[in-house]
Amino acid sequence: MDEFEITGIVRDKDGTISHCGVKGYGIQNVGLMEKLIMEEACSFFIYVGEEKRKVYVRISNGAIFLTTDPNGYNMDNLNSLPLLDNSFLRRLIEPVR
Secondary structure, three states: OOEEEEEEEEEOOOOOEEEEEEOOOEEEEHHHHHHHHHOOOOEEEEEEOOEEEEEEEEEEOOEEEEEOOOOOOOOOHHHHOOEOOOHHHHHHHOOOO
């Protein structure tokens, strides 16, 4: 199974991670990434220092999200990734209204 590194995150106006920067593949929608993981089409990971951490899909209170800790006991390291946050990038990925 192919695996891809997540290198940064994009938050929506509510502060939820909506997109991730995937090395070599640009900005990807979290919903699509969740689907790919659940269908076991590919996997994603991040580096915490020198340690490689697998990214999982977690469901909590009906919400589906990506996490490095599927049990929810430890800090989610996705929050420590660089924030890819500028107004041009936000305009590109926000839905057209």
